[in-house]
Amino acid sequence: MPQLITTKPQLWALKLVIHGACLLPAIWLFYLAAIDDLGADPVKELIHFYGIGAVHCLFATLLVSPLSRWRKTPLLMRCRRMLGLYVAFYATFHILCFLVFEWQLQWIDVIDEVIRRPYITVGFIAWLVLMALTTTSLKLIQRKMGARWVQLHSLVYPAFALVLLHFYWSQKSPWNDALLYALAGTLLLYSKRKQLLAWVRLVK
Amino acid sequence: MNKLAPSLPESLVTDEALYLNRRQLIKGATAISALSLMPAKRAAAAQRQPLNYQRAESNLDLTPEKKVTTYNNFYEFGTDKADPAKHAQALKTKPWQVAISGEAEITGSFNLEDILKWNPLEERIYRLRCVEAWSMVIPWIGFSLGDMLKRFKPTSKAKYVVFKTLHDPAQMPGQRNRWAGGGINYPYVEGLTIAEAMHPLTLMAVGLYGKTLPPQNGAPIRLVVPWKYGFKSIKSIVSIHFSERRPRTTWHDLAPNEYGFFANVNPSVAHPRWSQASERIIGSGGIFSQKRRDTELYNGYGEQVASLYSGIKENHFF
Numbered sequence: 001m002p003q004l005i006t007t008k009p010q011l012w013a014l015k016l017v018i019h020g021a022c023l024l025p026a027i028w029l030f031y032l033a034a035i036d037d038l039g040a041d042p043v044k045e046l047i048h049f050y051g052i053g054a055v056h057c058l059f060a061t062l063l064v065s066p067l068s069r070w071r072k073t074p075l076l077m078r079c080r081r082m083l084g085l086y087v088a089f090y091a092t093f094h095i096l097c098f099l100v101f102e103w104q105l106q107w108i109d110v111i112d113e114v115i116r117r118p119y120i121t122v123g124f125i126a127w128l129v130l131m132a133l134t135t136t137s138l139k140l141i142q143r144k145m146g147a148r149w150v151q152l153h154s155l156v157y158p159a160f161a162l163v164l165l166h167f168y169w170s171q172k173s174p175w176n177d178a179l180l181y182a183l184a185g186t187l188l189l190y191s192k193r194k195q196l197l198a199w200v201r202l203v204k
Numbered sequence: 205m206n207k208l209a210p211s212l213p214e215s216l217v218t219d220e221a222l223y224l225n226r227r228q229l230i231k232g233a234t235a236i237s238a239l240s241l242m243p244a245k246r247a248a249a250a251q252r253q254p255l256n257y258q259r260a261e262s263n264l265d266l267t268p269e270k271k272v273t274t275y276n277n278f279y280e281f282g283t284d285k286a287d288p289a290k291h292a293q294a295l296k297t298k299p300w301q302v303a304i305s306g307e308a309e310i311t312g313s314f315n316l317e318d319i320l321k322w323n324p325l326e327e328r329i330y331r332l333r334c335v336e337a338w339s340m341v342i343p344w345i346g347f348s349l350g351d352m353l354k355r356f357k358p359t360s361k362a363k364y365v366v367f368k369t370l371h372d373p374a375q376m377p378g379q380r381n382r383w384a385g386g387g388i389n390y391p392y393v394e395g396l397t398i399a400e401a402m403h404p405l406t407l408m409a410v411g412l413y414g415k416t417l418p419p420q421n422g423a424p425i426r427l428v429v430p431w432k433y434g435f436k437s438i439k440s441i442v443s444i445h446f447s448e449r450r451p452r453t454t455w456h457d458l459a460p461n462e463y464g465f466f467a468n469v470n471p472s473v474a475h476p477r478w479s480q481a482s483e484r485i486i487g488s489g490g491i492f493s494q495k496r497r498d499t500e501l502y503n504g505y506g507e508q509v510a511s512l513y514s515g516i517k518e519n520h521f522f
Contacts, residue, residue, distance in 0.1 A: 036490035039286055040275030041338065043484065043491055101491045102484060109482070117477055169477075172336070173283060173386030173458070 004073040011075050018079060022086045026053065026093065043101045047094060054090035055167060055181060057083055058160055062188055081137055084156070088134040091127050119169035126162035129155050154199040157192070160185060250293045250423070252415035257325035257345045264329055267340035268488050269413045275486060277334070278420055278439055280369065280376035283386040288420035295375055295419035295440070302425065306366075306446035309357035316424055320410065322355060323347035328407055328428070333469045333503045335433035339483045344428050345411035350402040353444075358398065362446035365401040367394050367427060367438045388454060394438040395451040395465070396429065399512050405430060405505060431502040431509045433467045464522030468513075469503035473521045 005011055029049050033042035061083040068076035103110045114124050133153055136142070142149045164185045168178040189196065278288035300316040325345050333339045353365065371379060371391035378385030400406060407428040410417060417423035422439025429436050435455050445451075455463035462476055471481045485495045502509050513520045 033491045036488070036493075038490075040271035041285070041486055043494055044285075046491060097491075101494055104494065104496050106496070109479070113479060116474075116479070119477060173279070173388065175382045175385075175387035176283065 001071060003075075004067075004071045005075050006073075011078055015079060015082065018082060018086075022053075022057065022089070026050070026090070043097065047097045047102065050090050050094035050097060051167070054087050054094055055163060057087040057090055058156075058163060059184070059188070061087055062156070062160065062192075066191065085134060085137065088130045091130050095124075095127055119166050122162050122169065123166035126159045126166060129159040129162075133159075151199065151202055154195070157189060157196055157199075161189065248293060250295070250297075250419050252411075252418055254415050255325055255345050255411045257327050257411070257414075260327040260329050260343070262329035262341075262343075264331065264341045265485075265487060266329070267342060267486050271486055271488075272340060272342050272412060273418050273421060276421060277336075277434070278422065279386045279388050280378040280390070280392070280440075281420065282378055282384055289418075291377055292419035295423065297419065297424040297440075300424050300442075302441060303443045304356050304445075305443070307359045307362035307448060308446045309359065310355065319352065319425070323351050325410070328409075330407070330428060330430040331503055332428075332430065332434055332437075333483060333499065335435055335463065335467070335475065335480075337475075337478055337480060337483050337499075338486055339497070339499075340486050343413055344407055344409040345414070346407045346409035346428070348404050349406045349408045349427065350404060352408055353401060356446070358446045361448045362398055364447045364450055365396050365398060366443075366445040366447050366451040367441050368392070368443040368445075369438055370440045370442045388458060392438060392454045393451060394427070394436055394453050395447075396436070397512075398446075400429070403509060403512060405508055431468060431505040433463075433469060435463065436467050464519070466520040466522060468521050469499060470501055470521040471499040472501075 005014060026049075029038060029046060032038040033046045036042060038045045061080060064076055064080040064083065068074055099105060099110055103113075114120050133156060136145065136149065136152060145152065164178070164182045168176075168182050171178050274289045275285045276288055277283075277285060278292065281288040281291040301313045302316065302319060303313045304311045325347060327343055327345050329341065329343045331339055331341050349365075369390075369392040370376070373379040373390075376385075376390075378388070379390045396406070407430075409422075409426050409428045410424060412418075412421060417426065419440075422437075422441075425441050426439040427437045427441065450465060453465060456465055469480075474480055480499055482496050483499050485497055487493075487495060500506070
């Protein structure tokens with residue numbers, strides 16, 4: 001089976017495509033929401049869009065290493081950090097829209113919600129983890145942290161589980177798309193069980 | 205001025221041209237993925253007939269018609285709030301019959317055309333508070349449910365009134381499978397105590413914004429109980445039953461800890477997963493002109509309805 005990409009220019013092209021796929025919809029939907037052309041409730045649409053966007057980027061991030069191993073394409077790994085940063089980008093806009101447009105910056109109410117509503121608490125914890133990973137994503141920090149960096153960044157798996165729980169828990173009825181995402185996520189985590197067990201032993 | 209409209213602080217009324225000029229397509233509303241940015245296909249909208257009715261006045265800020273008719277829950281047509289407008293347009297609402305049964309002297313099946321002749325139509329401008337913590341102001345057209353029910357001469361055994369929505373999986377995709385319908389046990393059932401049903405604020409609506417109801421909003425006939433969360437206001441009613449016992453109602457059955465039988469609007473009783481203290485107003489304008497308001501007890505209709513609950517010991521806010 002041929003490698004997916006072999007040259008630097010191909011890598012750059014791939015990165016450009018990823019940037020476009022992640023950035024353009026995020027900007028376009030924000031524009032539609034600003035001019036009230038995103039359905040009857042542009043706030044909800046935008047919050048959901050950024051939330052789902054974060055979930056999609058997270059799946060993509062976690063699929064990079066299996067894909068690069070399967071197609072023997074090590075260059076693909078060079079896209080992973082950038083995808084991970086887009087997870088944080090979408091998650092942050094998800095929260096910002098919740099705070100600014102849904103709650104009109106009523107901080108007290110928002111803090112109350114984060115503490116009192118389990119599905120929001122779970123989502124917020126996941127976001128904190130993503131922030132920890134984002135701030136330590138610089139190559140320089142990665143080199144300095146060495147083995148501990150891998151330990152820290154394995155937190156992406158628990159964060160992934162929390163994100164899927166947050167998504168499912170936020171739904172009004174029991175049968176919905178979030179259930180399919182949770183199922184796919186469980187399969188993905190199961191396929192990585194060896195790494196996960198090794199990580200758990202390390203942390204202990 | 206409608207005598208039933210509560211007095212509320214003055215605010216600007218939405219310019220009608222604003223919603224009339226709105227473009228017909230909802231773009232990217234599904235927001236499922238970056239690939240779903242194609243404009244939604246326009247379904248042939250169901251024809252709505254203009255109605256003759258007594259107009260009401262209100263200083264409430266109306267929710268634009270376009271938003272009233274494209275954003276609501278009607279799980280029979282899908283669980284997304286844009287789904288009903290997309291999937292309900294072919295709903296057959298003519299002929300339509302409502303079956304009356306149970307503890308009443310007069311029972312049987314009645315044609316909607318005949319029901320409409322019993323009482324003159326009037327406009328009622330009501331706030332609608334969804335249990336999901338958003339709200340609208342909607343100019344409904346209809347008649348008091350009580351005026352309709354009195355004709356059937358309910359007996360002293362009639363303690364509750366039970367309503368059912370049409371069950372027709374061929375027309376309602378949500379009733380065909382769990383994924384499309386959110387796992388609800390259909391048909392949708394709601395109920396009121398007889399006192400609630402007879403209250404003059406309780407409306408049987410057949411229209412909104414001057415015309416017959418669009419299918420997505422519960423055509424051809426639906427309930428509107430303005431002091432309760434929206435899920436009580438059952439749509440596309442085919443059956444009204446007078447019952448001695450409290451009925452099992454749909455959302456209460458599905459999640460008994462989240463949705464009660466009474467479901468009266470109360471800012472101090474939170475939904476287990478979110479606060480009910482305030483609500484987001486679905487009005488005109490994009491994300492930069494959003495408004496919140498503090499939720500009012502009985503959705504602001506306490507003056508008229510609080511007395512209904514003076515003798516009730518159980519928690520009538522749930």
